[in-house]
Amino acid sequence: MPTVSLPDDPSLEHLRHQARALHRAVRAGDAEALARVHRSYGTVGESFPLATAQLVVAREYGFASWAKLRQHLDVIDRYRWPRRTGQPVGGSPSDEFCRLACLTYSPEDDPARWAAAVLPAEPDIWAAAAAGDADRVAQLLASDRSLARREGGPHLWEPLCYLAYARVSQRDPLRTARILLAAGGNPDTGYLWGGLTTPFTLLTGAFGEGEQGPVRQPRHPQSLELAELLLRAGAEPNDGQALYNRMFGVDDSHLRLLFRYGLGRGEGGPWRARLSLQSPVELVQGQLLWAVSHNQQARVQLLVENGVEFPDGVVRLALLNGNNDIAAYLKSAGAPAPALDPVSEFVAAVLGGGEADPSMADQARAARPGLVVWAAANGRLDAVRRLVELGFDVNALGRGDTPIEQPWSTALHHAAADGNRPLVLLLLELGADPSIHDARFDATPAGWAEHEGHPELIELLTP
Known part of the structure; x- marks a missing residue:
C-alpha cells in the first residue's frame, strides 16, 4: 500500500530527484531518511546504492519496484493529452474544425466555440468523424483501413474520439461510428487529460457533463445511442471518468445502461490493466x-x-x-445501523430537522466549522438558521460539494451559484458578508451568481 500519493501528472525527472536526495540523505546519516528506508526496505547496511533509494521511493508510492513505477509513467506519457513532446497546433482547415468542434474539458468549452466550427469541403478522417460524415469516412477508409485507429488532428486523437467529443451538428454519427468500428476502430480508445490517471474514453465523451455543468459540457446529442453502440462493440462499462462527470446531476439513464453491460463487475478492462485504477466494485x-x-x-x-x-x-x-x-x-435493505457519538447526533439532528442538544454546539462547531456551508449547499434553510442561532459562523469557509472540512467558500457563494434567492435573503438577514472572496477562484458571491447565470441576484449581492 502507498504511504504517499503519486503527484498528478508525475514527472520522471522529479522522481529521480527524490531518489537522489534520499540517497544523499541516507549516506549523510539523516535520521528521517534512515527511518523512511527502514519502513519501506529494511535495515541499511554500509552500502546504500542509488538503486535501493529508487526502490524505496517506488514502494512509498505503492509500486513493487522502480521499473514498475517507470512503466506507470511511460503509460501516462503515451496517453497524456496534450502530449509532452509537442502537440501540433493545427493549421489546416480540418484541424481548425476539429479544434473548434470538440469538447475538451478545458476553460475553452463553450457553445459559441462549437458554433464557430466550419467543416471544409474535403475533410480528413478526423474532421469527417467529428462531423459524423459517414460517406466521407467510408471513402477514406476504402483507401486505408488503418486510418480507423490512427492518431491525428489537432489533439492527436483517434477518429472515434473526435466523433464522441464533437458538439457540433453531426450528419450521421451512429452510422459513422459503426463504419469506424467495423474497420478496426478501438471502442476503448481515450486519453489521459493533463496526465491524470482516470482515462477520458469514448463513453466519457458520449455521456458528457462534468464540473462545469451541462451547458458548457453537454452530453453528445445522441448520448445513449452512441454509448450503447460502443458498449455492444466491447467498450468497458466500468468507466470512472464517465461516472464522475454524470454524478452531479440526477438523471440515471447512463447508470441503467452501464449496469446492463456489466458495470460493477469484471476486472475493469484495458485501462485498469495499464494503470492503478479503482476496481469495478470500488467504482460503484x-x-x-x-x-x-x-x-x-x-x-x-x-x-x-x-x-x-x-x-x-x-x-x-x-x-x-x-x-x-x-x-x-x-x-x-440490510445495511447495518450505526451508533452515533454525541457530536454526530447533534449534526444529524440539525441537518435532519430533529431536536439537537444545544450543549453539544461548541464541540460540533470545533469538529465541523464549515457545517453551515454544507447545509446551505444542500438548500436546507431551516438547518442554516438553526446553526447560526447555535453560534456557527455564517461567514465560515467550507466545502459545499462534499461533507468534509476545507476552507473553500461561504454559504452565500453556494446560494448565489444555485440561484436560491430565498436562501440568499436568509443568509444576508443572518449577517452574511457579500464582499468575501472564496479561496479557490478569488471571487465574491456576486461573481459566482454571474458565472452560473443568475444575473437577477447580482444587485442583491453587490455590497
Whole structure:
C-alpha cells in the first residue's frame, strides 16, 4: 500500500530527484531518511546504492519496484493529452474544425466555440468523424483501413474520439461510428487529460457533463445511442471518468445502461490493466456514497437494486447529512445501523430537522466549522438558521460539494451559484458578508451568481 500519493501528472525527472536526495540523505546519516528506508526496505547496511533509494521511493508510492513505477509513467506519457513532446497546433482547415468542434474539458468549452466550427469541403478522417460524415469516412477508409485507429488532428486523437467529443451538428454519427468500428476502430480508445490517471474514453465523451455543468459540457446529442453502440462493440462499462462527470446531476439513464453491460463487475478492462485504477466494485461503491451524501434517493435505490455492496458507514453517512429517508431505506435493505457519538447526533439532528442538544454546539462547531456551508449547499434553510442561532459562523469557509472540512467558500457563494434567492435573503438577514472572496477562484458571491447565470441576484449581492 502507498504511504504517499503519486503527484498528478508525475514527472520522471522529479522522481529521480527524490531518489537522489534520499540517497544523499541516507549516506549523510539523516535520521528521517534512515527511518523512511527502514519502513519501506529494511535495515541499511554500509552500502546504500542509488538503486535501493529508487526502490524505496517506488514502494512509498505503492509500486513493487522502480521499473514498475517507470512503466506507470511511460503509460501516462503515451496517453497524456496534450502530449509532452509537442502537440501540433493545427493549421489546416480540418484541424481548425476539429479544434473548434470538440469538447475538451478545458476553460475553452463553450457553445459559441462549437458554433464557430466550419467543416471544409474535403475533410480528413478526423474532421469527417467529428462531423459524423459517414460517406466521407467510408471513402477514406476504402483507401486505408488503418486510418480507423490512427492518431491525428489537432489533439492527436483517434477518429472515434473526435466523433464522441464533437458538439457540433453531426450528419450521421451512429452510422459513422459503426463504419469506424467495423474497420478496426478501438471502442476503448481515450486519453489521459493533463496526465491524470482516470482515462477520458469514448463513453466519457458520449455521456458528457462534468464540473462545469451541462451547458458548457453537454452530453453528445445522441448520448445513449452512441454509448450503447460502443458498449455492444466491447467498450468497458466500468468507466470512472464517465461516472464522475454524470454524478452531479440526477438523471440515471447512463447508470441503467452501464449496469446492463456489466458495470460493477469484471476486472475493469484495458485501462485498469495499464494503470492503478479503482476496481469495478470500488467504482460503484463510490457512486453510492456520493448519492447517499447528496440525497439522491432514486440513485441510491438503483445502485442497491443492482447489487452494489454497502460500504462501511453508509447509513451513518446518510444520517450525518440529514438524509433520514435514505438511512431508513438502507437499513431496510440490510445495511447495518450505526451508533452515533454525541457530536454526530447533534449534526444529524440539525441537518435532519430533529431536536439537537444545544450543549453539544461548541464541540460540533470545533469538529465541523464549515457545517453551515454544507447545509446551505444542500438548500436546507431551516438547518442554516438553526446553526447560526447555535453560534456557527455564517461567514465560515467550507466545502459545499462534499461533507468534509476545507476552507473553500461561504454559504452565500453556494446560494448565489444555485440561484436560491430565498436562501440568499436568509443568509444576508443572518449577517452574511457579500464582499468575501472564496479561496479557490478569488471571487465574491456576486461573481459566482454571474458565472452560473443568475444575473437577477447580482444587485442583491453587490455590497
